[in-house]
Amino acid sequence: MTIDNKKLLIFDFDGTLIDSVPDLADAANIMLSQLGKPTYPIDTIKEWVGNGARMLVERALSGSVEIDPNLSEKDVIAAEHLFFKAYSTHDTSKTAAYPDVDLGLQQLIDAGFTLALVTNKPIRFVPDILMSLSWTSHFAMVLGGDSLSVKKPDPAPLLHVCETLAFDPKQAFMIGDSINDIQAGKRANIDTIGLSYGYNYGKDIRDSQPDYAFDNFKELLDCLLK
Structure with a gap:
């Protein structure tokens, strides 16, 4: 070099x-639970991290790295609000x-x-x-x-x-x-x-x-x- x-x-x-990832996964799963959606193991959520919070939220809502094209902007914004609240108030000592x-x-x-x-x-x-x-x-x-x-x-x-x-x-x-x-x-x-x-x-x-x-x-x- x-x-x-x-x-x-x-x-x-x-x-x-x-x-x-441990804290991001906790916040994502808190968000999903509040929305009545299934939660995911940390190894799955790890593969959704890297493009910013909005993309992480969209992938969590889709349950996949590939984003569901049927997601509405309104639902994503509401979910992102829950994610930010969870991440900012959750104990992030795992980071x-x-x-x-x-x-x-x-x-x-x-x-x-x-x-x-x-x-x-x-x-x-x-x-x-x-x-x-x-x-x-x-x-x-x-x-x-x-x-x-x-x-x-x-x-x-x-x-x-x-x-x-x-x-x-x-x-x-x-x-x-x-x-x-x-x-x-x-x-x-x-x-x-x-x-x-x-x-x-x-x-x-x-x-x-x-x-x-x-x-x-x-x-x-x-x-x-x-």
Whole structure:
């Protein structure tokens, strides 16, 4: 890996730095129960995560990664309201950093990298999670899925980070666990790093052809810090 000119590391959040599926699954199942619909095991819901809250709600209502075309906008909005309420009031203590991430982020900062966070999670939920992990000061910039008018896989959030922080895209890596992260990076002409342990709809992240791929965060650290 050639990292001599890389100074900016743009990270995804869920499935990359944190394992949040247990809490997302709880909120989705609370929503479904309130609607009188069947609930689903965590391994099923895990494959629905990655495109933002609205898509997760639509997939939960459909009971499939493929969204039911007969879903009405009115029903989805009502269900999304229940999901947000459940997620914001439910004890989210199951969300945790993946191994080596907590120390690793500080090591990257100490090594001179600038860190940014671009997630498709609604921005309202991000600050509290960062605070709970003592990561608030780690990131020079944080964007949620609704911070701009578009979200990943659109390249705009990544380009916005580069422009705001005054980095050329060639100086950046996009690091994530999902095809959305890899596609966003490619469309922004930013080199991509795929992590295989997260949420990618049951598919190997290498199928998305990132520039580099690792199976755990320590492998990523070893390459960036060597």
